[in-house]
Amino acid sequence: MANNYLNSESKQLATWYFTFAAILFGAQLLFGLVAAIQYVMPGFLYGILDFSIARILHINALVVWMVFAMFGAVYWLLPDETGIETIGIKVGKLLFWIFAAAIVVVVLVYLFIQVGPADETTIWFITEGREYIEAPRWADWGIVVVALGFVANLFLTGIKGRQTGIVTVLMADMIAFAGLYLAGMFFTDNISIDQYWWWWVIHLWVEATWEVYVGAIAAYGLITMIGAHRKVVEMWLWIEVAMLFGSGILGLGHHYFWIGTPEYWWEIGALFSALEPLPLVAMFIHVLYDWGKTQGAEEEKGSTVSVVNNKPAFTWFVLNAFGNFLGAGIWGFFHTLPQVNLYTHGTQFTSAHGHLAFFGAYATILIGMMYIAVQGTNGIKIMKHTKASIWGVSMIVSGVVGMTVALTIAGYVQVLVSRAQMGATWAGYFDGQSGLWFTQAMDWRLIMGAVTFIGFIFLAKDLLTTGKNPVHEK
Amino acid sequence: MIDPSVLRPEIALDDFLPIFVSSALVLVFGGFYVGIYTAVKVKLLKPWTMVFAYMFWLLTAYCLYLMGSLMHVGEFTAKALVVAAIGLFLLPYAVYYMQSQVHEENEH
Numbered sequence: 001m002a003n004n005y006l007n008s009e010s011k012q013l014a015t016w017y018f019t020f021a022a023i024l025f026g027a028q029l030l031f032g033l034v035a036a037i038q039y040v041m042p043g044f045l046y047g048i049l050d051f052s053i054a055r056i057l058h059i060n061a062l063v064v065w066m067v068f069a070m071f072g073a074v075y076w077l078l079p080d081e082t083g084i085e086t087i088g089i090k091v092g093k094l095l096f097w098i099f100a101a102a103i104v105v106v107v108l109v110y111l112f113i114q115v116g117p118a119d120e121t122t123i124w125f126i127t128e129g130r131e132y133i134e135a136p137r138w139a140d141w142g143i144v145v146v147a148l149g150f151v152a153n154l155f156l157t158g159i160k161g162r163q164t165g166i167v168t169v170l171m172a173d174m175i176a177f178a179g180l181y182l183a184g185m186f187f188t189d190n191i192s193i194d195q196y197w198w199w200w201v202i203h204l205w206v207e208a209t210w211e212v213y214v215g216a217i218a219a220y221g222l223i224t225m226i227g228a229h230r231k232v233v234e235m236w237l238w239i240e241v242a243m244l245f246g247s248g249i250l251g252l253g254h255h256y257f258w259i260g261t262p263e264y265w266w267e268i269g270a271l272f273s274a275l276e277p278l279p280l281v282a283m284f285i286h287v288l289y290d291w292g293k294t295q296g297a298e299e300e301k302g303s304t305v306s307v308v309n310n311k312p313a314f315t316w317f318v319l320n321a322f323g324n325f326l327g328a329g330i331w332g333f334f335h336t337l338p339q340v341n342l343y344t345h346g347t348q349f350t351s352a353h354g355h356l357a358f359f360g361a362y363a364t365i366l367i368g369m370m371y372i373a374v375q376g377t378n379g380i381k382i383m384k385h386t387k388a389s390i391w392g393v394s395m396i397v398s399g400v401v402g403m404t405v406a407l408t409i410a411g412y413v414q415v416l417v418s419r420a421q422m423g424a425t426w427a428g429y430f431d432g433q434s435g436l437w438f439t440q441a442m443d444w445r446l447i448m449g450a451v452t453f454i455g456f457i458f459l460a461k462d463l464l465t466t467g468k469n470p471v472h473e474k
Numbered sequence: 475m476i477d478p479s480v481l482r483p484e485i486a487l488d489d490f491l492p493i494f495v496s497s498a499l500v501l502v503f504g505g506f507y508v509g510i511y512t513a514v515k516v517k518l519l520k521p522w523t524m525v526f527a528y529m530f531w532l533l534t535a536y537c538l539y540l541m542g543s544l545m546h547v548g549e550f551t552a553k554a555l556v557v558a559a560i561g562l563f564l565l566p567y568a569v570y571y572m573q574s575q576v577h578e579e580n581e582h
Contacts, residue, residue, distance in 0.1 A: 235576045239569065270547075271554040277501055278561055282569055285512045289573055292516035325505060334497035339484065339545040412494070420487055 005379035008079040010086035013093055015377060017072025018370045020100050022460060024065035025363075027107070029453045031057035036446040040439075053114050056127065056134055057107065062358060063132050064103055069366035070213060071150055074170060076373055077220045078154070082161025088153045095149040102142045106135050123187075130198050133184045140185050147178040165234030169216045169241055177209040192260030199255045206357070207276065207328075208248035214320065214365055215240040215283065221317050221368060226307045228290040236286050243279035251276045257338045258345055266338045273336040280329040287321040310375050310383040312462070315393055316368030323360020331356050331404065343419040348441075349411030356404040370463055378467030379474055386469055388462035395455025402448030410441035489544045496541040503537060504562050506530040511566040515574075535559045 006012050035054040037044045045054075078086045086092065109126055116122035123129075124137045135143065151174055158167045184201035188194045219237045222228040253269025294307045308314045331353040335344035344350070375383045414432045422428025432438060466472075485493070510527035513519040538555050547555070 229577065231579075232573055232576045235572065236569075239572065267550050270551045271557075274551075274554045274558040275561065277504070278558070278565055281501070281504055281508050281562065282565055285508050285566060285569055288509060288512050289516060289570070292513065292518045293577070296517060325501070330498050330501045333501055334494050337545060337547065337551060339547055339551070340493055340497075343485070343490070412490070415490060416487060420485070420490065 005377055008085055009089045010075045010079050010092075011373070011376060013086075013089060013096060014072040014074075014076035015373055016093075016096055017068050017075060018373050020096075020103075021065045021068035021072060021366070022370065022463065024061050024068060024103070026456060026460065028058055028061035028065060029449075029456050031055075031061065033446075033449050033453055034058075036442075036449045039442045040446050049111070050114075053110060057110055059132055060110075060134050061107075066210075066358075066362050066366060068099075069369065070210075072373070073217055073366065073369040074150075074154060074174070076369065076376075077166070077217075078157050078161075080224070081164045081167045081220070082157050084157065084161040086153055087156040087160060088149075091149055092153045095146045098142060099146045102139050102146075106139050109136070130184060132202055133181075133198075137185070144178075144181065144185075147181065151175055151178050164230070165237055166216050166219050169212065169237055173209050173212045173216065173241075177205065177213065180204050180209065195259045196256070196261060199252060203252045203255050204249065206361075207251055208245055210362060211244045211248060211279070211324075211328075212241050214324070214361060215244065217365055217369060218283070218287070218317060218320065221313065221365070221372065222287070222290050224372060225310050225314050225317070226291060226294045228294055232293075233290065240279055240283060240286070243282060247272050247275040247279060254336050254338075254341065257341055270337050273333075276336070277329040277333050280325050283321060283324060287318060309381065310371060311385050312383060312389045312393070312466075313368040313371035313375070315385070315389075316364045316371065319393070319397065320360065320364040320368065323356065323364050325360075327353065327356030327358070327360030327404075331408075343415045344411065347411040347414035347419070348407045349415070352404045352407035352411055355400060355407060359400045367459065374463055374467050378472075380467070380472045382473040383466075384471050384473075386462055386466050386471060388458045389466065392455050392459035392462050395451050395458060397455075399448045399450075399452025399455055402451065403445050406441045406444035406448060410438050410445070413438045413441070484546060485544070493541055493544045496537040496544070500534055500537045500541065503530045503534040507534060507562070508566045512570065515570050531563055534562060 006015070031054045034045065034049060035051055035058055038051045038054065042051075075086060075092065113126055116126040122136075126136055127134045128136060128140070154167075154174055155171055158171045161167075180201050183197045186197075188197075215237055219233045222233050223230055250268055250272040252272075253265040253267075254273045255269075256265035257269060291307075298305065298307050335341055335349050335353065371383070371389075374380075413435050417435055418424060418428040418432030422431060507527050507530040510519065510523060510530065514521055514524045514527065538559050542552055542555050
């Protein structure tokens with residue numbers, strides 16, 4: 001994506017991060033497709049790339065591509081927000097290569113070594129075995145070094161340059177984001193205690209620090225793309241931080257219902273989970289408010305021109321507002337209270353929620369940031385949709401929504417058959433899995449996964465070529 | 475034969491679908507409430523449409539009540555749901571008030 005319109009090394013580094021993130025995004029979808037095929041045809045690639053390995057690659061690639069894109073987005077906005085070049089950028093570039101090389105080695109080990117002996121060598125060199133953060137311990141330490149370097153870059157630049165609300169929130173948020181990773185790096189002999197700490201990483205990332213990160217990026221995007229008033233946007237950001245942390249931190253309780261933790265987590269989890277959708281509803285107001293106010297002010301001046309200077313990016317940002325609300329909000333809320341979570345826990349409901357929430361809350365806004373980078377990299381004043389961008393967004397959204405619906409139906413079958421009728425027994429599990437509704441839902445999940453992957457190909461083509469498309473105003 | 479001790483009778487089989495639908499509608503209607511409220515305030519919709527916003531909040535509160543009843547929630551969770559309903563009612567007021575105050579201070 002890089003070319004001579006870039007006036008900052010930080011932005012150049014951001015394009016590297018975005019490029020690697022997009023590659024990993026493709027890998028995530030590819031291995032997701034393999035796993036989806038294996039649900040329908042269990043013999044597919046048996047003994048070569050088993051479901052357990054495809055699933056590891058699918059969900060870890062998801063986390064890693066998002067972390068890469070998040071780092072990239074911060075490196076992109078830092079010079080704009082602080083007014084200076086990112087401090088320690090050469091270290092930042094070195095850390096990028098270390099990070100990327102480590103990820104490539106980890107993926108190759110997952111693909112070609114796959115399993116090891118049941119001792120410490122597996123934990124150190126193959127996989128730690130915890131969902132979402134399965135990197136072996138050597139890579140864990142590498143990630144810590146890279147994250148510390150990234151946080152140092154951010155802090156040094158934030159302290160020396162202009163201290164906007166967006167940068168201040170990001171500074172606080174990113175240190176929590178990096179620090180929480182430590183909670184997933186050690187083992188205890190007690191599985192309940194082990195899971196207790198593991199949830200600190202997963203939940204406090206995606207329902208606290210990542211959501212706050214999204215708020216900060218949305219604020220930057222609204223200022224950049226529609227010229228929203230900084231004071232309004234930043235004031236809103238602080239409210240959002242308070243609401244997200246206020247409900248999200250103790251919302252952690254909904255993961256502690258059935259893992260051997262004390263029963264008081266039921267009450268804590270129920271209360272804060274009930275409040276968790278409120279900031280998501282409020283984020284929805286935020287985008288509507290800023291868009292309406294800014295466009296309304298233009299129309300009062302007699303202008304009918306759209307205030308949006310990057311249509312593809314803005315489309316993804318609006319999708320973020322809806323997707324966050326739908327995926328994290330609705331699909332989270334309807335199985336979060338302990339009374340019903342007793343039945344839904346660990347079913348395909350969780351998977352449906354995971355797909356729509358990760359996509360709606362994070363993938364959308366990070367893809368939007370990639371389009372902002374393409375616009376800046378190519379010196380485009382007003383960026384418009386192309387056929388590829390429209391096909392990309394339409395197919396990816398349809399595919400993910402389709403997968404979510406299919407998985408929700410499958411989860412419903414599991415709740416009724418495996419849990420309610422047959423009491424979460426071994427026989428109940430298999431009865432639920434072999435039912436017609438469940439198997440057909442899995443077929444549809446595969447079909448919609450393929451639609452998503454084709455949409456990704458359009459997206460990748462657009463990101464690579466749209467900069468040279470004459471349709472944009474330069 | 476399934477051992478009766480493993481069956482979970484807390485929620486009737488026929489109640490699962492209404493629970494999932496009503497809990498989803500809580501946020502759908504809640505979204506319409508805050509969406510219409512905000513749209514009227516920023517003059518994207520005419521003022522008389524505000525009545526629909528309040529109707530959607532009533533539907534939200536009803537869905538919360540229905541969901542809680544069908545789930546047989548305990549006293550504590552019932553109170554938490556009431557707090558959530560009131561919070562949702564006040565949310566757009568509070569946010570809009572603060573946003574408009576900042577606009578006033580900075581643009582007029």
